[in-house]
Amino acid sequence: MTIYSFWIFDRHCECIYHKDFKRPMRQLRPTSALSSTDPKQRNTSGGPPKGSGPLTVDDESKLVFGVVFSLRNMVKKLSGDQESFFSFKTTKYKLHFFETQTNLRFVMVTDTRVDGVRPILEQIYAGLYVEYVVKNPLSPPEHPGGEGVNNELFTLGLDRFLRPLSIFE
């Protein structure tokens, strides 16, 4: 079982944090392990494109957000505002989704056998995001381009939190 990648989107639908772990799917063009969230840097470090149509992190984040946003809206339309979707699965991967009441969206892509990621996402929100990003008085209230989220405490905390988990191998 593995985690492929992890994303946070804010209420303005912008990707404010992204981290790749293992990636058996197509390589993204910039393959720095800890992706920079500065848009200028994103497209410059060109990794080896594999398969057809290499994606940039930027493109992928748009795709990921597009799909969770549409799914979430569809679910709400079908069964009411209190409803939310948790995950979906393809033959290659599974995508887990958690949205806070403040419209922060946490997304984790794992392999297909992984279950029960939602509590993990909730913990990342309550234990790491709120502690290290929201409560950091020096971090800006909004995070355009990931400013303030990509701080050492949060990154390290996330790493330390995920590594011992059984789903991380």
Next chain:
Amino acid sequence: MSFYLAIIGSKDNAIYSLDFGTYRQGGDGTSKFSADVRQLCPFIVHSSLDIIEEVQWTNSAMHLKVIDKFYNYLISAYVTSGNIKFLLLHETRADEVIRQFFVDLYDLYVKTLMSPFYSVDQAITSKVFDQRVKMLAKKYL
């Protein structure tokens, strides 16, 4: 019996003063100083500041008891750790009652000091403080 209370700041500036009478023995709470004496009160009280300056370093207590006399008037003093002086001019000796009065007055003073709009050594103009001091006077003196 009549009393005159003065609060003196750390720079020997007057912060607050009040003259009042006893409610005991049929008193009505107003002072019965003659006009001359009433005018002299601030001078009598302030002249004892020099004595306080000497006594306060030899006595670790805040309540310095009667420190000065002026004819048949007595002056009691209480010095807070912040060097704010409470001075009371009175006619008969009553150390214990006056100590209690001072302690409660200190409490009131601290509450006033806690107000964000009041700074140390500033004159106390609060009506609430004034009223409460009068209540204290009525209670003890």
Next chain:
Amino acid sequence: MAVRTPRQIGEDVWKTRIEKVNAELVTLTYGSVVAQLCKDFTNDYIQVNEQLDKMGYNIGIRLIEDILARTNSERCRSFKDTAEMISKVGFKIFLNITPAILNWSQDNKQFSLIFDDNPLSDFVELPDDGKAINELWYSNILCGVLRGALEMVQLQVEAKFVSDVLRGDDTTEMRVTLIRVLEDEMPVGDE
């Protein structure tokens, strides 16, 4: 998990998951902030109110995440639920008070919070320059906090004090008005 009432949530979190600080420290800190603002704006109390509101807003948009993370509560279904959460959870866990919710308007979009006890204003006496008592809303930071916090959960509100015991009124009352429910933002420029 059984559905917990806002009161239970508030009590629970307050008892078990809140680090307490000395109330006087808070009171004095807030007091010196207000007093300093009054000095900086040379007693232009209208400006001071505005600044306090702005500061509150910035606090509110952070505090709400903290509340949500701690309480793990569900989204409110109505503005009435929201009012309950504000009083019984929000104010409870941050200030240990539960202001009464009164005076609902006909359309259920306006209510008042009545503060019997306001830890921010202990010891406070407004400056007696004749102006402060008519212009300064001493605890105005709370309005900003509510505005910020509710905006993050897609409720645009207006919050303002309408009376304050510091001014000699009988009660301290804050009026909260729901302006609109914000729509989810859509991603921009999907090309």
